[in-house]
């Protein structure tokens with residue numbers, strides 16, 4: 001098949017075997033010291049074996065400050081954590097796939113921090129709703145420390161620190177997590193960012209810190225290390241939030257990120273094609289597509305709609321979360337015309353860790 005979603009493409013400086021990626025998914029399965037382990041190797045390997053050309057890792061904490069959000073979350077905060085990813089990266093590469101590290105600062109959504117750091121936010125504002133039981137058993141959000149001037153510098157340096165370790169470990173690139181209610185998202189969101197100093201105000205002002213991080217990360221990444229950013233309006237507990245600036249504001253942000261040197265923008269929403277913005281008709285992904293910026297598109301993509309999505313977003317990478325979780329063989333199966341497995345959330349109970357998933361899979365097989 002020529003030019004199909006199963007053909008290889010050049011994307012953001014990478015040659016990908018096809019247009020399917022695994023979306024980032026937190027699995028709280030690292031060692032307590034934040035190092036990746038055998039189980040994670042087994043986990044990531046199956047996606048490369050199952051035909052996914054690109055794996056975007058679960059959110060990884062980049063430093064020993066307030067960035068860690070979950071117990072048993074993997075880190076890239078020290079050299080040994082970086083080393084621990086090497087076997088995973090090697091295995092994924094041997095299967096012909098690429099792997100990008102998602103760098104995540106938990107912000108106000110922190111549920112656990114092994115360095116004893118309180119949640120850090122753009123203000124003291126807590127997220128809506130309750131913490132996710134899938135990632136730990138916290139009942140309510142903790143108090144949040146509002147960032148002062150020195151925190152901005154520390155957060156920026158933290159991202160650079162994680163990026164350097166990701167590069168040294170051999171990842172193909174890094175994705176800054178600016179979506180789903182974590183710190184960089186909070187800085188862009190008026191639910192959290194109500195500051196009246198230079199870090200708050202309209203989209204242009206709220207975006208300044210994110211753009212500073214992107215520019216500094218670009219410089220550190222160099223030319224051959226891919227640098228992406230994930231963006232959403234919604235958060236893990238707030239499916240309704242919208243930026244007040246609507247389509248025009250988002251289009252401005254997309255262009256500003258491109259000008260700052262980002263290689264791709266990864267949009268996520270409940271459904272990739274949903275008109276998302278306050279005063280517009282386009283989805284987040286359509287705005288990125290129309291700006292001509294390399295796009296990773298996520299949200300509700302499955303075996304019934306992937307071909308339509310691929311045609312609607314030419315040249316974009318399709319990132320699958322739940323569909324990949326349900327069936328790591330998704331790509332091989334749909335390519336052969338077979339039906340992939342459907343998701344059973346029982347595999348993520350009571351915690352979304354790999355031990356529970358692999359135990360559940362064994363039970364299904366027996």
Ligand SMILES: Cc1cc2nc3c(=O)[nH]c(=O)nc-3n(C[C@H](O)[C@H](O)[C@H](O)COP(=O)(O)O)c2cc1C
Pocket residue numbers: 023024025026027057058059102177179180230268269270298299300301319320321322323348352
């Ligand atoms: C168990 C689980 C863990 C997730 N962890 C992350 C994460 O670490 N980083 C992130 O950006 N999104 C995370 N997400 C969101 C997914 O990447 C994706 O955006 C979401 O599932 C919607 O896409 P889908 O309809 O393809 O599943 C997670 C989703 C699930 C189900």
